[in-house]
Amino acid sequence: MKILVCVTSVPDTTTKISFTDNNTKLNRAGVQYITGPYDDYALSRAVELKEQHGGTVTVLNVGEADTEPVIRKCLAIGADDAIRVNADPTDAFFVAEQIAAIARENAYDLILMGRESIDYNGGQVHGIVGEMLGLPSISPVMKLDIEGSKARITREIEGGKDELEATLPLVLGCQEPIAEWKIPNMRGIMSARTKPLKVVEPAGNDTLTKVAGYELPPPRGAVRMIPAEEAETLISLLRTEAKVL
Amino acid sequence: MANNTSFESPDLYGIDDLLSPEHKVVRASMRDFVNREIIPVIEDYAQRAEFPTFMPRKFGEIGAFGPTLPADYGGGELDAISYGLMMQEIERGDSGMRSCVSVQSSLVMWPIFTYGSEEQKRHYLPKLAKGEMMGCFGLTEPNQGSDPAGMQTRFVEKRDHFVLNGSKLWITNGPIADLAVVWAKNEQGRIRGLLVERGMEGFSTPEIHHKWSLRASSTGELVFQEVRVPKENLLPGSDGLRSPLACLDQARYGIAWGAVGAAMDCYASALRYALERRQFGRPIASFQLVQKKLAEMATEITKAQLLCWRLGVLKNEGRATTAQISLAKRNNVEMALNIAREARQIHGAMGITGDYPIMRHLMNLESVITYEGTHDIHLLILGSDITGIPAFK
Ligand SMILES: Cc1cc2nc3c(=O)[nH]c(=O)nc-3n(C[C@H](O)[C@H](O)[C@H](O)COP(=O)(O)OP(=O)(O)OC[C@H]3O[C@@H](n4cnc5c(N)ncnc54)[C@H](O)[C@@H]3O)c2cc1C
Numbered sequence: 001m002k003i004l005v006c007v008t009s010v011p012d013t014t015t016k017i018s019f020t021d022n023n024t025k026l027n028r029a030g031v032q033y034i035t036g037p038y039d040d041y042a043l044s045r046a047v048e049l050k051e052q053h054g055g056t057v058t059v060l061n062v063g064e065a066d067t068e069p070v071i072r073k074c075l076a077i078g079a080d081d082a083i084r085v086n087a088d089p090t091d092a093f094f095v096a097e098q099i100a101a102i103a104r105e106n107a108y109d110l111i112l113m114g115r116e117s118i119d120y121n122g123g124q125v126h127g128i129v130g131e132m133l134g135l136p137s138i139s140p141v142m143k144l145d146i147e148g149s150k151a152r153i154t155r156e157i158e159g160g161k162d163e164l165e166a167t168l169p170l171v172l173g174c175q176e177p178i179a180e181w182k183i184p185n186m187r188g189i190m191s192a193r194t195k196p197l198k199v200v201e202p203a204g205n206d207t208l209t210k211v212a213g214y215e216l217p218p219p220r221g222a223v224r225m226i227p228a229e230e231a232e233t234l235i236s237l238l239r240t241e242a243k244v245l
Numbered sequence: 246m247a248n249n250t251s252f253e254s255p256d257l258y259g260i261d262d263l264l265s266p267e268h269k270v271v272r273a274s275m276r277d278f279v280n281r282e283i284i285p286v287i288e289d290y291a292q293r294a295e296f297p298t299f300m301p302r303k304f305g306e307i308g309a310f311g312p313t314l315p316a317d318y319g320g321g322e323l324d325a326i327s328y329g330l331m332m333q334e335i336e337r338g339d340s341g342m343r344s345c346v347s348v349q350s351s352l353v354m355w356p357i358f359t360y361g362s363e364e365q366k367r368h369y370l371p372k373l374a375k376g377e378m379m380g381c382f383g384l385t386e387p388n389q390g391s392d393p394a395g396m397q398t399r400f401v402e403k404r405d406h407f408v409l410n411g412s413k414l415w416i417t418n419g420p421i422a423d424l425a426v427v428w429a430k431n432e433q434g435r436i437r438g439l440l441v442e443r444g445m446e447g448f449s450t451p452e453i454h455h456k457w458s459l460r461a462s463s464t465g466e467l468v469f470q471e472v473r474v475p476k477e478n479l480l481p482g483s484d485g486l487r488s489p490l491a492c493l494d495q496a497r498y499g500i501a502w503g504a505v506g507a508a509m510d511c512y513a514s515a516l517r518y519a520l521e522r523r524q525f526g527r528p529i530a531s532f533q534l535v536q537k538k539l540a541e542m543a544t545e546i547t548k549a550q551l552l553c554w555r556l557g558v559l560k561n562e563g564r565a566t567t568a569q570i571s572l573a574k575r576n577n578v579e580m581a582l583n584i585a586r587e588a589r590q591i592h593g594a595m596g597i598t599g600d601y602p603i604m605r606h607l608m609n610l611e612s613v614i615t616y617e618g619t620h621d622i623h624l625l626i627l628g629s630d631i632t633g634i635p636a637f638k
Binding site: 034190 | 252256264267270281306308316322407636
């Protein structure tokens with residue numbers, strides 16, 4: 001089985017976000033990057049499927065050279081090789097185009113990625129990739145088992161779960177608890193040194209969106225504690241201050 | 246969230262730019278490991294003064310034991326900076342856990358790798374790397390601490406074996422160890438290393454209780470009463486006090502990095518608390534006196550990070566000297582202890598509880614500043630290096 005796992009390199013969840021260039025760019029100074037958390041789940045499941053069924057796991061990242069630590073970590077976790085498309089991934093259509101271009105050259109049985117990246121949280125890429133390749137795309141997948149050429153999938157839907165069966169090849173957006181996310185061990189990090197990481201230039205440059213500007217959400221107000229016995233005060237504050245009643 | 250990386254190390258000087266992608270992967274992995282395996286449980290174990298016995302296996306799985314040794318012996322072939330970053334992350338969790346790893350890697354695996362026969366290396370190192378076997382290092386004695394040259398533990402030759410007598414005190418991992426690297430004098434008064442295994446008759450390891458420091462680490466005594474040690478358990482390459490001291494250089498190098506981790510944890514907790522805690526109608530972080538504390542902490546951590554990084558480069562080049570390692574161990578442990586004390590004050594009364602890691606770090610560091618060469622002994626090592634006149638002989 002040939003599995004492609006698409007991973008993002010995103011600011012750590014504890015990062016303090018600020019902007020530069022007239023609020024049109026993220027200020028990257030001092031930001032620590034991690035593998036997209038949902039992508040981590042996708043990769044962990046891919047490595048487990050490889051252990052069960054054999055085959056290969058290739059990691060794909062659309063990103064500039066500074067994403068290498070994230071790619072090396074994926075190799076250390078158990079991917080066999082990696083491809084980096086050398087471009088800044090700000091536009092979902094552009095990223096999907098890059099993934100589709102790589103996928104067309106290689107017959108993957110599964111193309112896995114996170115349900116969304118946690119920087120822009122677009123959640124569009126798997127859908128667009130599926131459309132570009134003419135393959136079914138399903139998201140968010142919380143359980144995935146493979147039997148021969150069939151995939152048994154559990155997908156989260158509004159207020160419940162959806163049990164699906166589909167024939168490979170497939171494009172899937174993944175989330176917990178599809179697998180327990182893995183921490184690479186030190187020997188894995190060593191063996192990642194000799195695993196191939198191919199850098200390719202982007203195919204096309206069709207961005208459909210342009211950043212006009214970023215804005216931070218307003219700071220959270222301080223919490224006011226109102227004793228339980230003073231319900232009237234609460235009602236009057238909700239009326240006069242919060243103006244929600 | 247998948248990645249439990251709820252910690253970001255302070256990096257005021259862009260020191261991360263000096264790290265390779267591999268260094269960053271090592272740090273990120275150990276950070277995730279510490280967040281997942283150590284931080285959620287360590288306060289409880291420390292409060293109960295109990296060693297988490299499942300931890301050696303976990304350390305073995307992640308590859309924390311002997312990470313710089315060749316893969317043939319179960320190592321990870323990582324460089325000195327990666328090793329340092331691992332120690333930093335583990336000690337951010339707890340100095341006792343870092344002590345367990347330091348002893349196994351630097352004081353047990355390293356001497357077997359450096360002074361051991363090929364057979365000894367093949368027999369012990371892979372098991373030690375996996376955490377299936379735990380080791381300890383016996384140098385200090387009841388009457389010989391800073392002055393190990395005067396040690397009283399001795400062995401004599403009897404046909405096909407040695408007979409070992411004496412005792413060692415303050416031995417990290419002693420009570421849980423399957424194997425002890427024991428430093429003892431032969432009949433000529435020469436210090437040699439012996440591998441003493443649990444189960445050998447006359448060898449016992451009573452535990453030291455009532456510690457207020459390194460409470461989650463297991464510390465004990467090694468007692469040798471007419472212990473018959475097979476001759477093949479002598480470390481053939483070990484010769485003189487130089488041998489155990491070279492082991493200490495390895496461990497002290499790791500402590501210099503580890504202390505930065507403990508300091509970072511105290512600083513991060515203090516910064517968070519100062520921003521959240523309000524007095525006089527404002528966050529306490531808005532007061533100049535609190536900012537002075539935080540700014541000084543950040544400054545000292547930055548200096549310590551630079552010391553570590555440079556020492557790591559020197560070590561990778563095989564050039565790090567004992568005096569340089571002493572300087573970094575001494576500076577960084579004192580720095581961490583000062584930061585822990587200041588951080589405790591910023592937390593006010595909350596700072597004395599186990600809801601915050603501060604008191605645990607603070608008490609742990611009181612051991613770290615004493616073991617592996619006391620704070621003052623490191624001054625004397627530096628003083629001797631600078632003047633050429635040893636003050637402690
Ligand atoms: C928790 C813990 C774990 C330990 N683990 C291990 C271990 O695994 N293996 C091991 O072998 N040892 C271990 N040790 C022992 C440790 O290395 C010793 O405690 C240390 O070397 C100091 O020895 P001492 O305690 O006998 O103090 P002493 O040597 O008696 O020193 C007492 C005081 O006198 C000062 N002093 C001594 N000589 C001089 C001098 N010439 N000039 C000026 N001042 C001097 C010292 O700086 C110190 O302040 C551990 C200790 C602790 C607390």
